[in-house]
Amino acid sequence: MRVGVPKEIKNHEYRVGLVPGSVREYVQNGHDVLVETGAGAGIKASDADYQAAGAKIAPDAKTVFAQSDMIVKVKEPQPTEWAQLREGQILYTYLHLAPDPTQARGLIDSGVTAVAYETVTDPHGGLPLLAPMSEVAGRLSIQAAAYALTAHQGGRGLLMGGVPGVLPAKVLVIGGGVVGTHAARMAVGLGADVTILDRSQRRLAEVDELFGGRAKTRYSTFEALDEETDVADVVVGAVLIPGASAPKLVTREMLKGMKEGSVLVDVAIDQGGCFETSKATTHQDPTYVVDDVIHYCVANMPGAVPLTSSHALNNATLTYGLMLANKGTDALKESQYLREGLNVHRGKVTYKAVAEALNTAFTPALDAL
Numbered sequence: 355m356r357v358g359v360p361k362e363i364k365n366h367e368y369r370v371g372l373v374p375g376s377v378r379e380y381v382q383n384g385h386d387v388l389v390e391t392g393a394g395a396g397i398k399a400s401d402a403d404y405q406a407a408g409a410k411i412a413p414d415a416k417t418v419f420a421q422s423d424m425i426v427k428v429k430e431p432q433p434t435e436w437a438q439l440r441e442g443q444i445l446y447t448y449l450h451l452a453p454d455p456t457q458a459r460g461l462i463d464s465g466v467t468a469v470a471y472e473t474v475t476d477p478h479g480g481l482p483l484l485a486p487m488s489e490v491a492g493r494l495s496i497q498a499a500a501y502a503l504t505a506h507q508g509g510r511g512l513l514m515g516g517v518p519g520v521l522p523a524k525v526l527v528i529g530g531g532v533v534g535t536h537a538a539r540m541a542v543g544l545g546a547d548v549t550i551l552d553r554s555q556r557r558l559a560e561v562d563e564l565f566g567g568r569a570k571t572r573y574s575t576f577e578a579l580d581e582e583t584d585v586a587d588v589v590v591g592a593v594l595i596p597g598a599s600a601p602k603l604v605t606r607e608m609l610k611g612m613k614e615g616s617v618l619v620d621v622a623i624d625q626g627g628c629f630e631t632s633k634a635t636t637h638q639d640p641t642y643v644v645d646d647v648i649h650y651c652v653a654n655m656p657g658a659v660p661l662t663s664s665h666a667l668n669n670a671t672l673t674y675g676l677m678l679a680n681k682g683t684d685a686l687k688e689s690q691y692l693r694e695g696l697n698v699h700r701g702k703v704t705y706k707a708v709a710e711a712l713n714t715a716f717t718p719a720l721d722a723l
């Protein structure tokens with residue numbers, strides 16, 4: 355198969371779909387790899403590094419899309435990209451289709467076979483291709499919040515960990531999954547006063563065990579959200595219902611009870627966001643203010659640390675990517691875990707939560723394949 359890697363074009367997105375080490379693995383499996391010139395610039399990998407790993411270099415994205423059987427990316431295709439996809443071609447990348455009907459329409463119309471990293475599963479029940487970027491985004495969320503809390507950024511003028519004799523910031527984390535626990539770990543490490551809300555009793559027990567009392571846990575109800583947002587200096591939105599649009603948990607009304615200069619970081623923005631007042635922002639202009647509360651809603655947070663993120667992502671995507679390259683769509687028939695990643699195939703939506711969110715017909719993946 356010919357596997358193509360275009361340069362990412364989303365705002366300030368510096369990650370790359372395949373690092374040179376992964377290219378080498380594809381080549382050893384008998385595949386041709388075509389990499390757009392400069393695709394690795396964000397991770398300091400030159401065209402020569404890719405050539406040394408066995409790739410051929412294409413002069414532009416158009417050549418990559420036209421000549422490849424499978425496209426490996428990081429972020430959801432942008433309009434100019436989905437216009438170049440076609441039936442019989444495999445797209446392997448993050449998609450986040452539920453809150454993005456325009457992209458969904460583009461993929462449906464293209465006929466492409468689109469496998470979304472964020473819904474691929476594994477025998478352990480997690481989301482193995484989402485997890486590494488959730489680890490990065492969770493950790494980054496606290497860096498972003500600490501910066502936004504500074505006075506010159508319009509924040510409360512608060513040091514996350516306080517100092518002896520002065521209380522630290524109160525950090526509320528909504529959702530104790532991968533993003534949530536990694537955010538909490540960083541916040542605890544900085545000395546903040548951390549509370550984690552989750553809707554899963556089992557998860558709360560695991561989180562309680564994990565933090566050994568250094569973070570508090572609370573069951574997530576609207577009452578809890580209302581009370582906890584009133585006292586928080588930082589709120590991290592980290593909930594997920596796989597494939598679906600995020601539930602709106604912090605309402606506009608709750609915002610009115612929050613402190614002036616407090617900070618909301620909505621990591622769940624890639625699934626539409628879990629605060630009513632969230633709208634996606636970019637690394638170029640990451641924050642805005644509503645009712646004196648700073649909102650940070652960057653949908654590709656890990657793109658800011660591409661060296662860490664590209665390698666972490668490749669560690670997770672390589673095995674399933676090779677299965678797709680080696681067996682084509684038969685890989686989707688053989689592996690139920692990889693098949694969970696299939697969102698769109700030959701014009702049909704094959705992931706239930708996505709079909710529901712888009713109010714469109716659902717075709718079970720096995721029927722579509």
Ligand SMILES: NC(=O)C1=CN([C@@H]2O[C@H](COP(=O)(O)OP(=O)(O)OC[C@H]3O[C@@H](n4cnc5c(N)ncnc54)[C@H](O)[C@@H]3O)[C@@H](O)[C@H]2O)C=CC1
Pocket residue numbers: 472484485487488489491528529530531532533534551552553554557574592593594595600601603620621622623624625652653654655656
């Ligand atoms: N903005 C960005 O750059 C990035 C965003 N993300 C996003 O972050 C979000 C979270 O991802 P993960 O932590 O990997 O998911 P996860 O599945 O590990 O954790 C989600 C948690 O939310 C909990 N939850 C669900 N409904 C809830 C509610 N009503 N109240 C409280 N908790 C609730 C679940 O029980 C679960 O523990 C996803 O939307 C993911 O796509 C991930 C990486 C990068």
Ligand SMILES: CC(=O)C(=O)O
Pocket residue numbers: 429448484487488624653654655656657
């Ligand atoms: C998961 C995601 O949206 C990202 O890594 O950009």
Ligand SMILES: [Mg+2]
Pocket residue numbers: 579580581583584608611612
């Ligand atoms: Mg309140």
